[in-house]
Amino acid sequence: MGVSGRVMKNIVIIATGGTIAGSGIASSYKAGQIDVNEILATIPRINELASIRLIDFCQKDSNDITEKDWLGLRSLCYALGCDKEVDGIVITHGTDSFEETAYFLNLTLDIDKPVVMTGAMRPATATSADGPMNLYEAVALACRPKAKGAGVLAVFADTIYSGRDITKTNSLKTNAFDMGDVGMLGYMRDDKVYMQNLPYRLHTYQSEFARAEFDVLPEAGIYYVHTDCDPQLLAWMLDRYDGVVIAGSGSGNYPKAIQEVIENYEGRAKIVRASRLLEGSVFESDVFDPLHKTIPAYRLSPHKARILLMLALAQGYEQADLDRVFELY
Numbered sequence: 001m002g003v004s005g006r007v008m009k010n011i012v013i014i015a016t017g018g019t020i021a022g023s024g025i026a027s028s029y030k031a032g033q034i035d036v037n038e039i040l041a042t043i044p045r046i047n048e049l050a051s052i053r054l055i056d057f058c059q060k061d062s063n064d065i066t067e068k069d070w071l072g073l074r075s076l077c078y079a080l081g082c083d084k085e086v087d088g089i090v091i092t093h094g095t096d097s098f099e100e101t102a103y104f105l106n107l108t109l110d111i112d113k114p115v116v117m118t119g120a121m122r123p124a125t126a127t128s129a130d131g132p133m134n135l136y137e138a139v140a141l142a143c144r145p146k147a148k149g150a151g152v153l154a155v156f157a158d159t160i161y162s163g164r165d166i167t168k169t170n171s172l173k174t175n176a177f178d179m180g181d182v183g184m185l186g187y188m189r190d191d192k193v194y195m196q197n198l199p200y201r202l203h204t205y206q207s208e209f210a211r212a213e214f215d216v217l218p219e220a221g222i223y224y225v226h227t228d229c230d231p232q233l234l235a236w237m238l239d240r241y242d243g244v245v246i247a248g249s250g251s252g253n254y255p256k257a258i259q260e261v262i263e264n265y266e267g268r269a270k271i272v273r274a275s276r277l278l279e280g281s282v283f284e285s286d287v288f289d290p291l292h293k294t295i296p297a298y299r300l301s302p303h304k305a306r307i308l309l310m311l312a313l314a315q316g317y318e319q320a321d322l323d324r325v326f327e328l329y
């Protein structure tokens with residue numbers, strides 16, 4: 001029983017490193033240095049929320065998180081999801097590649113228990129570190145029935161985000177995340193949850209990728225469109241990868257020289273059209289893709305579209321199924 005008279009939930013925190021476990025000052029530090037137990041010791045109130053177990057998964061700057069880490073995290077979360085003693089999972093993670101891990105888990109976890117990710121913009125040893133409050137609120141959210149079956153969630157700066165749409169939009173401020181024109185899912189105030197929206201797109205236990213086996217994922221790269229971008233580089237990427245996401249201008253657009261490469265390409269690599277922009281959507285285009293050789297990524301950023309493309313290619317999906325999954329997820 002907690003002090004509030006509520007039955008204590010059992011929450012497992014999986015630590016992966018990042019600035020939340022960083023050491024130094026805000027302007028100069030190394031990510032992934034501090035044991036999360038030390039951070040927990042600075043927030044004694046967290047023990048009134050839940051009985052907490054910590055698993056040290058890795059101590060990495062999130063720029064060094066790999067596909068192997070994603071698959072390992074997925075297996076670990078699945079095992080915890082099957083454990084009757086576990087009520088919810090919190091994952092601490094660096095902010096730089098946060099949204100990629102969040103989206104990968106959102107698509108592949110066969111779990112309906114709360115999974116809440118968090119991190120920090122200031123290292124654990126900085127003046128006014130933001131990690132402890134983010135962690136406290138993430139644990140509070142993971143204790144709540146409202147977080148069950150809602151897909152992978154994230155908490156930063158008193159705001160609740162979905163694993164599908166969360167995007168790092170600021171390289172400095174503690175309020176570094178956003179969901180573009182989708183807004184946010186809700187707010188936290190200490191341990192109080194004010195949920196306003198639920199994710200619409202399919203996720204976790206609803207996802208066709210949740211029960212799939214993955215050893216290694218097919219390879220996909222991102223081609224960035226800019227003035228005078230090199231068509232030969234795109235041609236090389238199409239030869240090199242199983243799939244290429246085009247980070248197009250505007251609504252997934254590109255110069256005529258790029259359109260020619262796409263129209264003349266007859267190999268097996270699949271091509272997804274995404275946008276460099278945070279807001280709006282990429283649709284099919286009779287102007288830029290009259291032969292329908294690409295798949296529109298809708299609202300997915302290029303780096304999230306790459307993840308969905310790799311998962312779909314691992315299923316051996318061809319164009320029709322690729323079109324379908326980009327509409328669904």
Ligand code: SIN
Pocket residue numbers: 017018019020031060061062063093094095096097119120121
């Ligand atoms: C990282 O992504 O591990 C470093 C940056 C951060 O966590 O804010």
